[in-house]
Amino acid sequence: MSSQDYEEKRDYFRMQIKAAMTFTLDGEGITYHAQSADLSAGGLAMCSDHAPQIGQSIHIHMPSASENIAAFDAHGKVMRVMPHPDQADQYLISVALTHME
Secondary structure (H helix, E strand, O other), X not given: OOHHHHHHOOOOOOEEXXXXXXXXXXXXXXXXXXXXXXXXXXXXXXXXXXXOOOOOEEEEEEOOOOOOXXXXXXXXXXXXXXXXXXXXXXXXXXXXXXXXX
C-alpha cells in the first residue's frame, strides 16, 4: 500500500500543528517532552526522544499560548512508533485518541 493509499483511508482531516507538548504513559510517573506534528479528531502524530511501546495508554497535554483558549488534554493509545528519518535519537509516534478532557 502506498502512503497516498494510507492517507486516503484516514477517517478525519489532519491539521499540521507544530507545538511543544508533554505526555505521560499509564503506570509511569515520568513526563516526557514532545513536538506535535499533526492533529485530527481521531489521533495525533508527535516526535519525541522517548519511544513508548505500541499499545501503551498515554495522556497528552498541549498547553495553550492564550488565556482565552483551553489547553489540549487527551487520552489515547500508542499505535505506531518508528525512528525519525531526519532526526537522530528521535521517534515519530502515532496515537489514536480515545477521549479528551
